[in-house]
Amino acid sequence: MKSPLFRSAFVSVAALAFAGGLRAQAPAPELVLPDASPAATVKQRVGITDIEIVYARPALRGRSAFGGLAPYGSVWRTGANHATRLTVSTDVKVQGAALAAGTYELFSIPGKDEWTVIFQKPAKQWGSYQYDQASDVLRVTAKPAALATPVESFTIELGDLRDDSATLALVWEKTRVPLKVQIDTAGLLFPKIEGFMAGPAAKKPYVPAAMFYFENNLDLKKALAWMDAAIAENPQAFYFVYRKAKILAKMGDKAGALAAAQASLAGAAQAAGEIKAEYTRLNNDLIASLK
Numbered sequence: 135m136k137s138p139l140f141r142s143a144f145v146s147v148a149a150l151a152f153a154g155g156l157r158a159q160a161p162a163p164e165l166v167l168p169d170a171s172p173a174a175t176v177k178q179r180v181g182i183t184d185i186e187i188v189y190a191r192p193a194l195r196g197r198s199a200f201g202g203l204a205p206y207g208s209v210w211r212t213g214a215n216h217a218t219r220l221t222v223s224t225d226v227k228v229q230g231a232a233l234a235a236g237t238y239e240l241f242s243i244p245g246k247d248e249w250t251v252i253f254q255k256p257a258k259q260w261g262s263y264q265y266d267q268a269s270d271v272l273r274v275t276a277k278p279a280a281l282a283t284p285v286e287s288f289t290i291e292l293g294d295l296r297d298d299s300a301t302l303a304l305v306w307e308k309t310r311v312p313l314k315v316q317i318d319t320a321g322l323l324f325p326k327i328e329g330f331m332a333g334p335a336a337k338k339p340y341v342p343a344a345m346f347y348f349e350n351n352l353d354l355k356k357a358l359a360w361m362d363a364a365i366a367e368n369p370q371a372f373y374f375v376y377r378k379a380k381i382l383a384k385m386g387d388k389a390g391a392l393a394a395a396q397a398s399l400a401g402a403a404q405a406a407g408e409i410k411a412e413y414t415r416l417n418n419d420l421i422a423s424l425k
Contacts, residue, residue, distance in 0.1 A: 171214030171288075178292040180300045181319030184223040187240075187302075189213035191287045199288070199307035200244045200278075209252070209262045212242045212304065213288060217259045227316040228253070228302075229274035241265060242304065242311075249276050249311050251304075274313065281308045297349070320350040331360065340364035341374060344381065354385050372401025373409070376417055388424050395420045 171190040178185050192214040197203055204210040212218045217239040224235050233253060241262055243250040253272040285305050294301040298319040304311040327343050340360040347357035361378045379394035395417045402413035
């Protein structure tokens with residue numbers, strides 16, 4: 135019979151052997167170094183359309199961008215490493231030309247006075263080494279604009295956001311190339327709003343639906359009815375009454391708009407703080423415009 139000391143020593147040796155086995159199976163350490171052109175992702179919702187751009191960002195590091203790193207008149211990957219990838223969740227227009235919902239690789243041909251921007255079927259290309267014009271889906275042109283302050287790292291921006299448009303800009307060194315992206319948000323949403331608002335849902339987005347119709351010059355009578363429904367649900371909401379006044383003004387009912395604005399102003403007077411100041415100013419401005 136083995137002594138307790140022997141059994142303890144045996145267990146300790148077995149445990150060490152097991153631990154050593156685990157260590158032997160551990161993955162080898164990895165060495166992670168900075169990327170010369172870091173990866174970046176831009177995500178932006180425009181109206182109800184999601185736009186995503188995945189690209190790499192080369193830096194100048196004392197070099198010249200266009201006419202240098204990206205020669206004029208040659209196809210450029212529009213970034214670094216893998217070709218830049220753009221995804222749009224709905225049909226859009228770029229510089230007035232139709233581009234269907236989907237994923238594309240983005241190339242460009244820089245020029246001193248005009249750029250060509252190319253949308254291609256995705257092929258997971260590295261750079262533009264295997265670029266084939268036969269795979270082009272769309273080509274558009276854009277005018278470059280000069281920047282006063284140089285930009286060190288290549289940047290793709292999505293700005294000037296509206297419900298139905300945005301500007302996609304390629305920016306590097308002292309050059310900015312803007313592309314107008316347009317979306318028929320009203321056309322996409324109109325049948326959905328109509329169906330939902332006429333449906334059985336107990337809770338309906340009266341105010342957003344009314345204001346969408348107001349801002350997009352759709353059926354103002356429906357917009358007014360939905361705003362009235364919102365006010366009936368919340369009679370103290372003087373900020374809804376202000377929006378009703380704006381709808382009435384757009385419909386040409388100045389007397390009705392004036393009465394609603396005055397009612398909203400009286401409601402704001404009973405509030406306090408920032409909301410009181412804001413809706414006092416908004417209603418006074420609207421009343422002045424109606425006189």
